[in-house]
Amino acid sequence: MAEAGKIDPMHQFTVEPLVPLQLGGYDISFTNSSLWLMIALALVAGFMMMGMKRQLVPGRWQMAVEGLTGFIDDMVKVNIGPEGKKFMPYIFSLFVFILTANLLGLFPLSIIPGQHQFTTTSHFSITGVLAVMSFAIVLLVGFARHGLHFFSLFVPHGTPKVMVPLIAAIEFISFMVRPFSLGLRLFVAMIAGHILMEVFGSFIVNGFNGGPLGWGVGAISFLFIVGVTALELLVCAIQAYVFALLTTLYLNDAVNLH
Amino acid sequence: MDFASAQVIGAGLAAIGVGAAAIGVGNVFGSFLESALRNPAAADGQQGRLFIGFAAAELLGLIAFAVAMIILYAR
Numbered sequence: 001m002a003e004a005g006k007i008d009p010m011h012q013f014t015v016e017p018l019v020p021l022q023l024g025g026y027d028i029s030f031t032n033s034s035l036w037l038m039i040a041l042a043l044v045a046g047f048m049m050m051g052m053k054r055q056l057v058p059g060r061w062q063m064a065v066e067g068l069t070g071f072i073d074d075m076v077k078v079n080i081g082p083e084g085k086k087f088m089p090y091i092f093s094l095f096v097f098i099l100t101a102n103l104l105g106l107f108p109l110s111i112i113p114g115q116h117q118f119t120t121t122s123h124f125s126i127t128g129v130l131a132v133m134s135f136a137i138v139l140l141v142g143f144a145r146h147g148l149h150f151f152s153l154f155v156p157h158g159t160p161k162v163m164v165p166l167i168a169a170i171e172f173i174s175f176m177v178r179p180f181s182l183g184l185r186l187f188v189a190m191i192a193g194h195i196l197m198e199v200f201g202s203f204i205v206n207g208f209n210g211g212p213l214g215w216g217v218g219a220i221s222f223l224f225i226v227g228v229t230a231l232e233l234l235v236c237a238i239q240a241y242v243f244a245l246l247t248t249l250y251l252n253d254a255v256n257l258h
Numbered sequence: 259m260d261f262a263s264a265q266v267i268g269a270g271l272a273a274i275g276v277g278a279a280a281i282g283v284g285n286v287f288g289s290f291l292e293s294a295l296r297n298p299a300a301a302d303g304q305q306g307r308l309f310i311g312f313a314a315a316e317l318l319g320l321i322a323f324a325v326a327m328i329i330l331y332a333r
Contacts, residue, residue: 010331079306181317188320191327242313245306 007206009198013122013191032118033126040100040120068096072244079248080255087251090137094130095244098186101126102236105190106229122190124183131183134247138178142254153257182246189239193232200225265329272326279319286311 017029051065058066072092076084098121105119120126142150154171155164200221207218290308294301 075306184324185313185317185320188324189316192320192323238309238312242309245309246313249310 007199007202009195009202012116012194012198013119015118015123033120033123036101036104036118036120037126040097040104043104044096044100068092075245076248079245080252083255084248084251087137087248091244091248091251094134094247095240098130098243099237099240102190102240103233105194106232106236119190119194121186122194124187127187128179128183130186130243131179134182134250135179138250138254141251145255146257150254150257153253178246178250182243186239186243189235193228193235196228197225197232200228265332269326269330272322272329275322275325276319279315279322282315282318283312286315 015031015033017027017031018035019030021028021030048065051062053062055062069092072095073088076088076091080087101119101121105117105122107117109115109117142153146152154168154175156167156171159167203221204218204225207214207216207221210217286308290301290304290311294304
């Protein structure tokens with residue numbers, strides 16, 4: 001931090017190439033984003049491998065994995081019904097990946113000078129792809145199961161004849177907005193939390209550099225940031241849960257119509 | 259008024275929406291708690307709907323935040 005104390009909360013979201021690569025005029029460098037995606041993948045794979053030994057009497061690790069799969073399995077069953085079983089792997093991957101990536105973004109790597117962690121889910125290019133993937137699966141399943149009858153999704157049961165064009169238009173807009181709202185929610189929630197933490201972290205540093213009055217500001221900011229960190233852990237879990245839950249709800253629309 | 263000041267004022271105005279979303283989120287959880295205490299047996303089954311309501315209310319606050327950031331960093 002410069003001595004002028006200029007707070008630059010957006011710097012933490014920069015994608016920096018670690019290994020520059022070019023292919024056919026496209027920049028396919030191995031960036032810090034790729035690195036943290038790989039770390040998330042390795043963690044999830046390791047966690048699952050350790051718990052999939054299929055022991056008859058499950059150990060602690062297997063209980064943890066079974067608890068997690070059981071949690072998502074319940075959610076899918078409650079929201080889609082028995083037919084939801086085949087979507088369970090996708091929902092599970094979504095939930096576990098988003099949760100891991102969110103939590104990795106809060107990993108306090110910055111205590112090592114010169115290093116800082118990177119939140120992969122704070123970029124719309126990542127969350128947007130996840131959202132579009134969910135939306136594409138909804139469309140595929142919907143059209144495969146119901147054919148053109150899928151369009152009856154836009155006209156809820158019991159709509160008066162006069163209201164049909166208006167309701168259909170509104171339902172269509174709300175349907176098409178889904179991938180944006182899904183991706184936007186996750187990435188903005190992550191960005192907002194990290195900016196908040198960065199700003200108050202800077203208040204602590206600048207406050208303690210700024211004389212007796214500043215010490216008070218720094219101390220209050222420190223207490224505040226402890227609370228904010230706890231809240232951020234909660235938000236990480238809630239956002240992953242909400243993403244998975246909304247995907248199951250949209251899939252339910254596609255599988256069972258209204 | 260020069261562009262930079264207008265930008266900061268605009269971002270501040272856009273941030274009002276975040277406060278409005280806070281009222282919405284508080285309302286969602288408050289109403290849930292109120293009715294959950296009246297009928298605790300039915301509370302667990304409604305957890306999914308609680309989070310749908312939370313997500314819908316929160317999204318508008320996050321959009322307000324995104325608009326504030328777009329205004330603040332516009333060139």
